[in-house]
Amino acid sequence: MQIKRFLVFGASGRSGRQICRIAKKKQHYVVAVIRNPDQSVLRLSPTLLKLTILIPRAKDFEDAGIHTALFDISKASPHEYVKLLHHWRAEVVVWAAGTSEDELAQTIDYGAQVNVYDAMEEAGVRRVMVVGSIGIWKEGTDWPEWYDEAASKSSLLHGSQRSVGRIRSFVPKIVEAKYQAEHHLRQLKHIDYTIIRPGGLTIEDASGAALGKVGVGSTSRELVAQLLVASISNPGMFGRTIDVLNGDESLADEIKKVVKEDIDTWVGEG
Numbered sequence: 001m002q003i004k005r006f007l008v009f010g011a012s013g014r015s016g017r018q019i020c021r022i023a024k025k026k027q028h029y030v031v032a033v034i035r036n037p038d039q040s041v042l043r044l045s046p047t048l049l050k051l052t053i054l055i056p057r058a059k060d061f062e063d064a065g066i067h068t069a070l071f072d073i074s075k076a077s078p079h080e081y082v083k084l085l086h087h088w089r090a091e092v093v094v095w096a097a098g099t100s101e102d103e104l105a106q107t108i109d110y111g112a113q114v115n116v117y118d119a120m121e122e123a124g125v126r127r128v129m130v131v132g133s134i135g136i137w138k139e140g141t142d143w144p145e146w147y148d149e150a151a152s153k154s155s156l157l158h159g160s161q162r163s164v165g166r167i168r169s170f171v172p173k174i175v176e177a178k179y180q181a182e183h184h185l186r187q188l189k190h191i192d193y194t195i196i197r198p199g200g201l202t203i204e205d206a207s208g209a210a211l212g213k214v215g216v217g218s219t220s221r222e223l224v225a226q227l228l229v230a231s232i233s234n235p236g237m238f239g240r241t242i243d244v245l246n247g248d249e250s251l252a253d254e255i256k257k258v259v260k261e262d263i264d265t266w267v268g269e270g
Helices: 014-025 058-065 079-086 106-123 159-170 172-187 221-231 249-258
Strands: 004-009 029-034 039-042 054-055 068-071 091-097 128-129 192-198 200-202 208-212 218-220 241-248
Touching: 004 014, 014 029, 014 221, 029 058, 039 249, 054 091, 058 068, 079 106, 091 106, 106 128, 106 172, 128 172, 128 221, 172 192, 192 221, 208 221, 208 249, 218 221, 221 241, 241 249
Parallel strands: 004 029, 004 091, 029 068, 091 128, 128 192, 192 241, 200 218, 218 241
Antiparallel strands: 039 054, 208 241
């Protein structure tokens, strides 16, 4: 296994923390990009196992052997992104950031994301892993055939199956911003990307996996992180967009299936 230097945007989020943890466990050099080092996180007390304690976010990463870079993606200039990549000698960039507020979509889900990708081109960093979401495709395009009819009717859905309809109905600016940023990424000639699209994210431990045109459902955050780290050096996963849900098959077998059958879930231009 090749040891890589990771730069993780969105490291403070629950998926981002899982990505940092698993990448570090695999002996990679991991840098967590965070905005506020003093923001507290909950951690299990080592002595009082039934209680949690508040730990500053930067210390939480440092205790795990993960480096931190203080950087505000909402305010940084394109040149500052290039400087960040050079400073940490990044080899793999992970985009796991995002907003849940429609009014910030253009700033975070489009602007900051595009700044990262353009900076990578300028800095000569080729590999990027994007944690996106199911339900992202060009407005006006027919629903992909691998979502069943019920998935398009958000008012009739329950639980995790409601995620696709809710995403597109209730946060349309975020959907469009993510689509446009991913479309921009696909046009860049010197970037090897993989876009991972989970379903409704959960905190349960990863078990089995289902990759490809798998419809709707739930996805363990740990499974997202495992897939991301397992795909870093796999050329068969370059230039591919893939949906991921909890399932019954092994992750390794599902990755082999995706590559062998050349499965891609991108829907849109380019």
